[in-house]
Amino acid sequence: MANYIEQNRDRFLEELFELLRIPSVSAKSEHKPDMVKCAQWLAGSLLKAGADRAEVMPTEGNPVVYAEKKIDPAKPTVLVYGHYDVMPPEPLDEWKTDPFEPVIHDNRIWCRGANDDKGQLYMHAKALETMVATGTLPCNVKFMLEGEEEIGSGSLYKWCEDNREMLSADIILVSDTSLIAWDVPSITCGLRGLAYMEVEVSGPDKDLHSGLFGGAVANPANVLAKMIARLTDDNGRITIPGFYDKVRDLTPQEREDFNKAPFDVEEFKQSIGIPDIAGETGYTTMERTGVRPSLDVNGIWGGYMGEGSKTIIPAKASAKISMRLVPDQDHHEIARLFEDYFLSIAPAGVRVKVTPMHGGQPYVTPTDLPAYGAASKAIEETFGKRPLPYYSGGSIPIISGFEKILGTKSLLMGFGLDRDAIHSPNESYGLDNFFRGIETIIAFYKYYAQ
Amino acid sequence: MANYIEQNRDRFLEELFELLRIPSVSAKSEHKPDMVKCAQWLAGSLLKAGADRAEVMPTEGNPVVYAEKKIDPAKPTVLVYGHYDVMPPEPLDEWKTDPFEPVIHDNRIWCRGANDDKGQLYMHAKALETMVATGTLPCNVKFMLEGEEEIGSGSLYKWCEDNREMLSADIILVSDTSLIAWDVPSITCGLRGLAYMEVEVSGPDKDLHSGLFGGAVANPANVLAKMIARLTDDNGRITIPGFYDKVRDLTPQEREDFNKAPFDVEEFKQSIGIPDIAGETGYTTMERTGVRPSLDVNGIWGGYMGEGSKTIIPAKASAKISMRLVPDQDHHEIARLFEDYFLSIAPAGVRVKVTPMHGGQPYVTPTDLPAYGAASKAIEETFGKRPLPYYSGGSIPIISGFEKILGTKSLLMGFGLDRDAIHSPNESYGLDNFFRGIETIIAFYKYYAQ
Numbered sequence: 001m002a003n004y005i006e007q008n009r010d011r012f013l014e015e016l017f018e019l020l021r022i023p024s025v026s027a028k029s030e031h032k033p034d035m036v037k038c039a040q041w042l043a044g045s046l047l048k049a050g051a052d053r054a055e056v057m058p059t060e061g062n063p064v065v066y067a068e069k070k071i072d073p074a075k076p077t078v079l080v081y082g083h084y085d086v087m088p089p090e091p092l093d094e095w096k097t098d099p100f101e102p103v104i105h106d107n108r109i110w111c112r113g114a115n116d117d118k119g120q121l122y123m124h125a126k127a128l129e130t131m132v133a134t135g136t137l138p139c140n141v142k143f144m145l146e147g148e149e150e151i152g153s154g155s156l157y158k159w160c161e162d163n164r165e166m167l168s169a170d171i172i173l174v175s176d177t178s179l180i181a182w183d184v185p186s187i188t189c190g191l192r193g194l195a196y197m198e199v200e201v202s203g204p205d206k207d208l209h210s211g212l213f214g215g216a217v218a219n220p221a222n223v224l225a226k227m228i229a230r231l232t233d234d235n236g237r238i239t240i241p242g243f244y245d246k247v248r249d250l251t252p253q254e255r256e257d258f259n260k261a262p263f264d265v266e267e268f269k270q271s272i273g274i275p276d277i278a279g280e281t282g283y284t285t286m287e288r289t290g291v292r293p294s295l296d297v298n299g300i301w302g303g304y305m306g307e308g309s310k311t312i313i314p315a316k317a318s319a320k321i322s323m324r325l326v327p328d329q330d331h332h333e334i335a336r337l338f339e340d341y342f343l344s345i346a347p348a349g350v351r352v353k354v355t356p357m358h359g360g361q362p363y364v365t366p367t368d369l370p371a372y373g374a375a376s377k378a379i380e381e382t383f384g385k386r387p388l389p390y391y392s393g394g395s396i397p398i399i400s401g402f403e404k405i406l407g408t409k410s411l412l413m414g415f416g417l418d419r420d421a422i423h424s425p426n427e428s429y430g431l432d433n434f435f436r437g438i439e440t441i442i443a444f445y446k447y448y449a450q
Numbered sequence: 451m452a453n454y455i456e457q458n459r460d461r462f463l464e465e466l467f468e469l470l471r472i473p474s475v476s477a478k479s480e481h482k483p484d485m486v487k488c489a490q491w492l493a494g495s496l497l498k499a500g501a502d503r504a505e506v507m508p509t510e511g512n513p514v515v516y517a518e519k520k521i522d523p524a525k526p527t528v529l530v531y532g533h534y535d536v537m538p539p540e541p542l543d544e545w546k547t548d549p550f551e552p553v554i555h556d557n558r559i560w561c562r563g564a565n566d567d568k569g570q571l572y573m574h575a576k577a578l579e580t581m582v583a584t585g586t587l588p589c590n591v592k593f594m595l596e597g598e599e600e601i602g603s604g605s606l607y608k609w610c611e612d613n614r615e616m617l618s619a620d621i622i623l624v625s626d627t628s629l630i631a632w633d634v635p636s637i638t639c640g641l642r643g644l645a646y647m648e649v650e651v652s653g654p655d656k657d658l659h660s661g662l663f664g665g666a667v668a669n670p671a672n673v674l675a676k677m678i679a680r681l682t683d684d685n686g687r688i689t690i691p692g693f694y695d696k697v698r699d700l701t702p703q704e705r706e707d708f709n710k711a712p713f714d715v716e717e718f719k720q721s722i723g724i725p726d727i728a729g730e731t732g733y734t735t736m737e738r739t740g741v742r743p744s745l746d747v748n749g750i751w752g753g754y755m756g757e758g759s760k761t762i763i764p765a766k767a768s769a770k771i772s773m774r775l776v777p778d779q780d781h782h783e784i785a786r787l788f789e790d791y792f793l794s795i796a797p798a799g800v801r802v803k804v805t806p807m808h809g810g811q812p813y814v815t816p817t818d819l820p821a822y823g824a825a826s827k828a829i830e831e832t833f834g835k836r837p838l839p840y841y842s843g844g845s846i847p848i849i850s851g852f853e854k855i856l857g858t859k860s861l862l863m864g865f866g867l868d869r870d871a872i873h874s875p876n877e878s879y880g881l882d883n884f885f886r887g888i889e890t891i892i893a894f895y896k897y898y899a900q
Contacts, residue, residue: 027758088760094656151758178662192661196759205723206544209873211642211844212628214774215686215744216735218728221769222678222747229679232672236665273655278668278799285666294665297672298762299753304770308477308601309646309807310538311772311845312748312873319671320754322761324664349728357759394661395761423659423762 004130005438013109015045016122016434019084020102020111026062026085026151035062035147038084042125042145043067049125050132051143057163059155062147066166069128069141075449077140079169079408081398082121082176083149086113087423094425107431114429116422120175120414121145123434127441136442138449142169146398149176152196152358153398160405171371172402173444175437177392177414180261182432185383187375188412190290190391191399193325193362195334196298199342200353201227202316207303210311218349221302221317227352228319230345231295236280238295238323240341246328250291258291259284261388271418289393294324320357324393331359331397360397363410371411371448378443379413382436413444454580455888463559465495466572466884469534470552470561476512476535476601485512485597488534492575492595493517499575500582501593507613509605512597516616519578519591525899527590529619529858531848532571532626533599536563537873544875558878565879566872570625570864571595573884577891586892588899592619596848599626602646602808603848610855621821622852623894625887627842627864630711632882635833637825638862640740640841641849643775643812645784646748649792650803651677652766657753660761668799671752671767677802678769680795681745686730688745688773690791696778700741708741709734711838721868739843744774770807774843781809781847810847813860821861821898828893829863832886863894 005012024038025031039056046054046067054067062085089099089112097103102111109119124143131137144167146156160167177188201220208217233239250258263286265277279288288294302317304310323338325331335356346352365372367389379387392412399410415437421427455462474488475481489506496504496517504517512535539549539562547553552561559569574593581587594617596606610617627638651670658667683689700708713736715727729738738744752767754760773788775781785806796802815822817839829837842862849860865887871877 027756027760029757088754088756088758090754090756091657150760194661194761196761198759203724206871206874206876207541208722209844210744210746210748210772211644211774212842212868213722213739214746214772214843215738215742216727216729216843217722217724218726219746221750222682222745225675225678225747225750226682228672228675232676272658272663272667274653274667274799275801276668276798277666278797279666288665289663292665294660295672296660296664296669296763297675297753297767298660298760299755299764300671300675300767301751301755303747303749304538304540305749305751306477306538306540307479308538309648309770309772310477310540310600310748310873311644311646313746314749317747317750320759322660322664322759324661347728348726349724351725392662393664393666394659418662421656423760424656426656 001130001134001136001442002439004134005435012126016119017102019118019122020113021100023100024085024147025088026148027088035085039063039065039147042084045125046143049129059159061155064156064159065143065145067143069132069137071137071140075139076170077142077168078445078448079142079144079167079172080124081172081174082124082145083117083147084121084145085147085150086116086118087150091425096426108428109431110426110428112427114427115416115420116427117149117176119429119434120416123175123437123441127438130438131442131445138445142167149396149398152360154358156398157401157405160402164406167406169408172408172410174410174412175414176396177394177412178416178418180388180390182417184262185379185385185387186390187372187387188392188414189365189367189389191363192393192395193329193331193360194322194395194397195325195331195338195359196322196357197335197338198318198320198355198357200316200318201350203350204313204315207312207315210313213313217313218347219313220350221314223347223350224302224317224319227342227345228297236278238293240337242337243334246330247293248327255287258391259286261286261390290391291326293326293329295321297321324395325362327362327364329362331361335359360395361400363400365409365411369409369411374444374447375411375413377447378440381443382440451580451584451586451892452889454584455885462576466569467552469568469572470563471550473550474535474597475538476598477538485535489513489515489597492534495575496593499579509609511605514606514609515593515595517593519582519587521587521590525589526620527592527618528895528898529592529594529617529622530574531622531624532574532595533567533597534571534595535597535600536566536568537600541875546876557882558880560876560878562877564877565866565870566877567599567626569879569884570866573625573887573891577888580888581892581895589895592617599848602810604808606848607851607855610852614856617856619858622858622860624846624860624862625864626846627844627862628866628868630838630840632867634712635829635835635837636840637822637837638842638864639815639817639839641813642843642845643779643781643810644772644845644847645775645781645788645809646772646807647785647788648768648770648805648807650766650768651800653800654763654765657765658763660763663763667763668797669763670800671764673797673800674752674767674769677792677795678747686728688743690787692787693784696780697743698777705737708841709736711736711840740841741776743776743779745771747771774845775812777812777814779812781811785809810845811850813850815859815861819859819861824894824897825861825863827897828890831893832890
């Protein structure tokens with residue numbers, strides 16, 4: 001098998017590059033045709049890899065690619081989940097190379113989606129090809145690749161409900177997460193949930209002259225700043241009433257275990273160029289991103305943003321604000337609490353609109369799952385080290401949806417690294433990660449079928 | 451004279467339209483050639499209007515148009531000041547017509563600069579033409595038209611210093627302000643000063659994934675919101691230490707006089723579409739804009755501002771923040787106090803940069819000035835009502851500069867109205883304002899020469 005991968009190494013990369021060149025940005029409607037093109041390309045690629053069946057299935061939004069390779073109804077079935085949509089590449093001027101033209105440099109692939117999630121999902125396609133070509137596939141395999149993960153998987157819930165039987169499986173296998181470090185392999189056991197909101201504060205019916213009106217009119221940008229400021233306190237706690245009611249506190253033992261994973265604060269600061277860490281008082285950085293909820297402004301805008309100066313009171317100001325959630329917070333409830341609170345703190349001189357954008361529930365994978373054991377053995381085989389269970393701060397909202405709709409648990413075996421800069425300019429993915437990922441996936445199948 | 455204006459009415463407007471079509475936006479460097487074109491056009495127009503001399507004089511920035519018509523050294527000299535640069539037209543999608551293609555509709559001219567200040571300065575050119583053509587010019591006249599007023603008149607200070615003798619005059623006459631209302635004519639006796647700042651809060655060296663890092667890293671957009679929130683308190687007072695130290699308080703009598711001008715709060719709210727007024731506790735709307743300082747965010751931006759959602763912690767967030775100042779605040783000192791305070795409230799997890807953009811001192815015109823008396827009589831003649839002295843909230847920073855450099859006071863006789871929406875989309879200027887302005891300027895010369 002290692003031989004087969006080695007012999008086809010260049011072709012595997014050429015194929016991945018074709019996939020990466022399709023600018024499948026789900027957040028922007030102008031890319032609708034790219035989403036379809038990308039799905040068709042993947043279906044074709046899975047057929048060539050050895051699937052019995054692969055098709056592009058329509059949804060209310062972007063299509064889902066479904067494929068399957070059945071070898072024996074008595075064998076376990078693995079359902080691979082991934083997403084072919086990517087984050088918008090902006091800010092474009094910070095990219096050192098074209099965001100949709102992959103280049104290899106420093107033993108890494110540089111491109112939007114190189115890791116998240118095209119690079120990671122394509123490992124599964126090539127693992128399937130390798131196992132089929134070498135006659136070593138030990139399980140039934142299904143693929144479900146969606147095009148809306150980065151915008152909340154809006155259409156996949158209904159698609160899963162409509163195709164429950166087709167999707168029956170023993171485990172959902174997902175590579176859309178990271179290792180703690182290349183020499184500290186890990187399996188992601190926890191994901192935070194998400195509640196993503198857009199808010200708009202509006203005042204006058206047009207931009208006003210800030211001299212003629214300044215001081216006598218509530219300025220929507222000043223008001224928005226004040227309202228955002230009131231979402232968190234000086235201890236980094238979120239002030240929305242009821243926000244923490246359902247947050248499960250860790251026991252002292254759990255906290256001790258949780259902080260066992262190696263973490264160097266100086267290295268962390270340096271890796272992202274920050275002068276100091278920040279966050280909720282009384283918790284470590286690992287806890288702050290892993291098991292505590294957070295609230296971030298993802299974007300803010302209003303008034304004059306161009307060169308030079310313009311003396312106006314903007315007619316309106318807006319922000320995108322998202323919260324990461326932890327067990328047992330419910331994203332619907334949090335969205336409602338946010339909206340109630342945000343509207344309640346609006347002063348009389350403005351109008352405020354709150355729009356929930358999308359959300360997802362937090363998720364925990366039990367470490368006594370057979371699939372966890374198989375993944376642990378597979379990683380130990382390829383990395384030479386037993387992986388640590390890891391709680392990631394990220395969210396894959398659909399994962400809890402799968403359990404609810406399909407009744408199937410998910411195993412998150414991802415091969416990214418922090419340095420991959422997913423969602424950021426200059427996203428990259430290590431060639432070693434890609435190829436060792438393929439080997440590890442093949443090993444997982446071997447152990448899982450036993 | 452009224453006859454001459456009537457006979458040439460259409461031509462006056464055609465000429466003004468030519469001037470309005472030049473997109474002389476000083477805030478954007480791409481418009482540099484338009485600034486020169488606009489200055490050349492004005493110099494040519496003033497020569498045709500009867501000036502002995504009109505030229506485009508270079509400065510370190512945009513050129514100044516200087517012109518003069520000397521009739522008798524024994525007569526008083528009026529120096530007309532105006533500016534040919536305009537505000538950026540953005541947001542473009544809110545304009546009902548092309549911002550640089552004037553149209554007449556509803557007895558008004560709709561175009562960027564229709565009032566501010568091309569429409570108002572062109573009244574002076576046409577008043578000169580009328581007086582020269584009808585042999586009624588009773589004073590010496592000089593023109594000084596600059597192209598940087600909307601960005602702080604940066605080059606004009608030095609140009610005035612370099613041309614002090616050439617600019618000697620008894621009064622500087624300016625039409626760049628508004629009347630209280632068409633039936634409540636006024637002369638602007640007070641202008642607020644301005645201190646315009648740009649601030650940038652930066653954190654990580656790139657946009658980060660808000661899931662993987664959220665909660666453990668100071669978010670520059672959240673921090674910026676909190677810092678802006680700390681610039682004002684719940685009573686609408688500015689919290690920068692020392693900010694109010696030099697603010698001259700009005701006596702009870704002055705406050706009573708000041709509030710005599712007619713003001714209808716419901717009409718005010720309706721005219722700009724706000725649900726309620728706001729501002730410093732204990733002061734009226736007239737006082738808040740006229741004699742009290744203010745602080746406004748003119749623009750704010752950071753992170754993802756596009757369609758849909760993007761889950762990032764932005765690397766940085768910025769804002770343009772300006773303060774309107776009143777006697778005896780000094781804009782240099784206020785800029786320094788702002789910077790000191792803003793840097794002092796920055797948390798450890800971010801870096802903060804403060805850039806003072808431009809500023810101007812507040813200004814007061816004494817009502818016992820001969821030019822004030824002449825303007826008062828002129829307005830009474832053309833409007834049929836004695837004008838009220840008015841304290842405008844706006845700023846024309848160079849006005850106090852003129853007094854300091856040239857030793858000459860300014861008389862602010864503007865003919866705009868609040869509804870003209872200067873600095874906003876759909877700026878307009880009434881045809882009646884334009885033509886009655888010309889008549890009033892001619893009457894001013896008559897009374898001033900007496």
